[in-house]
Amino acid sequence: xxxxxxxxxxxxxxxxxxxxxxxxxxxxxxxxxxxxxxxxxxxxxxxxxxxxxxxxxxxxxxxxxxxxxxxxxxxxxxxxxxxxxxxxxxxxxxxxxxxxxxxxxxxxxxxxxxxxxxxxxxxxxxxxxxxxxxxxxxxxxxxxxxxxxxxxxxxxxxxxxxxxxxxxxxxxxxxxxxxx
Numbered sequence: 001x002x003x004x005x006x007x008x009x010x011x012x013x014x015x016x017x018x019x020x021x022x023x024x025x026x027x028x029x030x031x032x033x034x035x036x037x038x039x040x041x042x043x044x045x046x047x048x049x050x051x052x053x054x055x056x057x058x059x060x061x062x063x064x065x066x067x068x069x070x071x072x073x074x075x076x077x078x079x080x081x082x083x084x085x086x087x088x089x090x091x092x093x094x095x096x097x098x099x100x101x102x103x104x105x106x107x108x109x110x111x112x113x114x115x116x117x118x119x120x121x122x123x124x125x126x127x128x129x130x131x132x133x134x135x136x137x138x139x140x141x142x143x144x145x146x147x148x149x150x151x152x153x154x155x156x157x158x159x160x161x162x163x164x165x166x167x168x169x170x171x172x173x174x175x176x177x178x179x180x
Contacts, residue, residue, distance in 0.1 A: 002038035
């Protein structure tokens with residue numbers, strides 16, 4: 001013999017609200033006789049047609065106590081969501097500070113710096129590699145080592161000076177592009 005009970009009573013035993021109970025009767029096609037349902041059959045159909053709730057393993061008394069407590073002055077640790085939200089906001093603030101520093105000229109874009117240094121170093125390397133060819137005729141006619149050293153030293157200083165000018169030109173171009 002079926003155990004008939006009202007929909008509201010059955011919903012309370014299931015741990016759902018009265019409105020959710022009536023919606024479950026419609027959604028799960030639970031048969032209703034004079035406004036009452038068979039408790040066992042309704043429960044079977046409800047579990048078969050309803051996805052488990054996220055807090056379904058909690059005790060109903062525990063969920064109502066937690067809702068009434070509201071985490072007011074309990075001194076409990078913040079929820080994991082609160083911790084992750086705080087970390088995310090801290091990271092966003094840090095990122096915003098770095099972007100501001102970059103916009104004000106405190107930071108340089110790494111790819112731009114790498115590109116400029118690569119170009120300057122390539123020019124210096126080419127100058128040093130060609131230095132021996134340029135100086136060979138001048139040094140060949142000199143008779144003392146001091147004279148040879150002076151010519152080579154002069155050429156190296158000229159190359160280093162050209163590298164210095166190239167660096168200043170790159171820094172000056174970077175400062176001008178950052179100015180509004």
